[in-house]
Amino acid sequence: MSNEEKKFLSVNGLKKSFGSGETRQEVLKGLDFTVGKGEFCVLLGPSGSGKSTLLNILGGIDSADEGEISINGDKLAEMDEKSLTRYRRKHLGYVFQMYNLIPNLNVKENIETGAYLSDKPLDIDELLKILGLYEHRHKLPNQLSGGQQQRVSIGRAIVKNPDILLCDEPTGALDYKTSKEILQLIEDVNQKYGNTIIMVTHNEAIKQMADHIIKLRDGNIRHDNINKDKLTAAEIEW
């Protein structure tokens, strides 16, 4: 990995607070880190540690008070509203804990909502097969299980082949077995498509399958490690 690829995403002095006056609460207190291209980075931390806020700022749907974020050389702070939308459209994919699927579009159509955003999307049928949803492609979301719905939301996020896949507690609402299936899927996607993945989780076990682990507590980075003993998703347990 070249030096540039190692600093594919770089965060410098990032600060964010909510409220004002006496109720002002500093959520991020000056974060510095980099994420390499194609890395699977896990943001760990307890509730209120600022990991979701960090993810939202990285995804351009929230703004920092101070600091700089640079993704592949593009500085988010310099982008206006329109450029940010364009940036998200071109480079980012989002997966949330709640699947947020469109209820009256079927599986394939929901994935197409992601494909529409890209000039060169992935082959949807092949992706459906990878996601294990090919047989279910004509079903509506309410005919699917939670795991299947999360697969659809991952499919929607990666179909446009984004540079970065941002996952906010993607297994938070799922049972153990389904969570492992989803993690395996994310691992497969990372390996097959080479996207940089930043996943927010409070599940300590997930860090074992990550290339890069960043632990947050009270708005500060407690640990920023490269995982040299990486396990596969199938191997981890909790």
Place this chain on the structure above:
Amino acid sequence: MKKKNISFGNRPKNPLRRRVLKDMLRDWKRYLMISLMLIVTIAFVSGMYVANNSMLNSINKGIEDLRREDGHFRLSKEADEAVIKAVEKGETADVPAFYREKAYKEAAAEVEKSVNEAVEKNVSEQVKEAIKAQVTAAVDEKTAAAKAMGADIPESERESMINSAFETAAAENYDKAYDEALKAARDSEDYKNAISEAMDEAKKEIDKEIDEKYDELSRRYGLDKKSEAVPVRVYPLHYKNAKEQLPARSNYSGTIRVYGQRSDIDLYDLLKGRSPENGNEIIIDRMHADNAKIKVGDTISVENADFEVVGLAAFTDYSSLFENNTDTMFDALTFDIGMTTDEGFQRIQANTCANYAFTYNNKPADKFEEKEMSESVLKALITQTAVSDTEDLEIKDYVPAYANQAMSFAENDIGKDKAMGEILLYILTAVLAFIFAVTISTTLEQEASVIGTLRASGYTRGELLRYYMSAPMLIVVIAAVIGNILGYTVFKNIVADMYYGSYSLPRFETIWTPEAFIRTTMIPIILMLIINVFIITKTLKLSPLRFLRHDLKQKKRKKAIRLPGWKFFRRFRMRVFLQNIPNYIMLFTGITFVMLLISMAVGMPETLSYYQDSLSDMTFADYNVILSSTEDDEGNTITTANKDAERFSVISLDRKSESYNEEVSVYGIFNGSRYVKLDNSDDSSVYVSKAYADKYNVHEGDTITLSEKYEHKEYNWNVCGIYDYTAGIAVFMNSGQFNDFFEKDEDYFSGYMSDTKISDISDKYIAKEITIKDMMKVSEQLDHSMGSYMTYFQYVCFIVAAIILYLLTKIIIEKNERSIAMTKILGYENGEIASIYLIPTAVVVFFSEFLAIYIGYKLMNFFWKLIMMKMSGWFAFIMPVSGFVKEFLLVFAAYLLITVLDFIRIRRIPKVLALKNME
């Protein structure tokens, strides 16, 4: 990390577009209701446009094809050819010169006579004196000779001798001497000078008098203003007003205005049958025939003669059947127009009215020029009738085409209907657009997470705006297309039938009008677009994160409103109310709109019925007779033995304004009148009727200005009181004032008023009879034209109310579906849940109705006044308490119906909804 064997596909079409149809199918009831309302309204307005434009086109075409007059005038008797020729040339006669010449001629004879008499007297005296002097000298000579001879001749004898000699000499010489002296005197310069001086004196007097009188006349008629001669062509178009009876229906009696054969001017469109071919045949107005149920082949009795109706026609100069141009409303029920052959015209034993139509040789460019030209023609007419050789030739009526209600009323009304329909369409579209916007806002709240995800994924606001705008735009476009197709086919005929039910219009040819398309398609689309874009954009402006957090409130309430320590259910309901305030505002707007419509639907028949029922109380006497002459053929004042009758004076003046000249009846009331009781007013103050005061917002102490109809003379009067008379626009004053203002004799009067019929005055002295029946014409005609539609309109309003309530209450329940599901899970019963979610809406509907009834009534009053300001006469918009109750019940009944549907909807909400993922 290297990517492995990635296969790429093609960019798909926007899947959100596919979703639009699915959204519409999922919520088909809402979309169907909105579509139906829009389709019917657009169809009606489009039909109105097509029918109106086609009708107006045919009317305008008729002006040329059917050679419609540019005006007409009626004279007291047939004019001689010289007058007509002079009017045709547009020549304004030199009235002063005419009268001066006439007066000089009369004066010259008088002067000559006076001078001659004076000269004759003078000559006679002179001759007599000369003779006397001669005979006195002769007698004196004789007496002197006698005296010289010693005779004593006494003075008395001398006198006697002189007298005797004078008589002898005069008898012998006077005539000759007188003739010679008179001849000499007449030949003398003095005589000529005397004649000339006397004539000069007389001329001075004449000039002074004529100039004074003409100045007054000039001011009155505007004759002093120079205007170009307007050549016209005059066509005799005499008619007879006769009693129309139907042998087949003894209870019917009307008036028919029969013309002789029309061949050069004011032709007609024969809608059924054929033209009359002999003196026993007649064609009549199609509209009146429909109302009086007269068919081709029926016999009608015209005064004394029977005629077979051989055709039904629309006369180009009578698209509305106004008997007099000053009538408040046309009367197609008891007034008819007919045309027979000249032979048939002779058969009718009624007075011939010397009516003449005219056309301008050079057509005016616009209305302003037309007005100027008509004033020129009037000047020519006034002056030429004044100098006419025909004795007592007077102008009885002068009506230029632009001021002729019989020609313009239908045209104006058609235009006004179009404007009203258009406004209704826009209001309804705006209401529906708001309903759409509120629905979409609710959807945005429900789909906040999806929108947040899509926005986070890179969907732009524009893409989402276009998606959420698709359904309303699709609906309005579909409604516009279907509405316009229905408008051009079905509704066009419905509207045309409505007009044929009120007016005597010629056949029309449907013409395609881009205006209908633009106004019924483009404007609703633009309205829908603007309102929805405004409301949706306002929400979509929020950041993706706020959507993901379901945080869509524009203004955050810092603290929840604290409620008093009410019982739980009451507080729950109050929370539901507070949460839905924007929807309730929309509900209130919808109810107000419906109330305005219902106010018209209920108020119009109520107003007409009130007017008809109360007219006898509104008028001061049930029976008024205006006399054509107050003296009979023998010169005796016309009297009546009717003990209820009392004399009154009346004159018509105009209240002039930019938009409309209102005719005002000015009454002179005799002291001690039992019908009109006036308190003493000073010499310059008058009473105005309540109708006048209401229509023109006149109060005690104000000054009113009225003008003579065809003159430039104005009267300014101070208003000393409002007289409680609502049946007409009138001014009251005592007869003394009246005579002073209008320069009438002390014992002047115009007719009799009475509460009982006056039957002992010969018809030939009666110019006009005004009975309660005549006054009812307005309301009867309006009732006939619009009354029946209003009942249907009430049903339409009920349906509109139900649809609007359905759409808005649906939104409120949908917004609370998850909460309702949760309360079900908690164990609340359907009845309890319904009471929590439906009672706040019921209370809002209940109170909104009261407020909306008031606002609707006020708005209707405003619109009513606007309508009445363009018509002559006045009657106030009346809504009795029963009308308000009816309005309330109509909307509440619609709400109860919808409540049943809402209750069923609440029952159907599944409990699992509360536990499901939001999307």
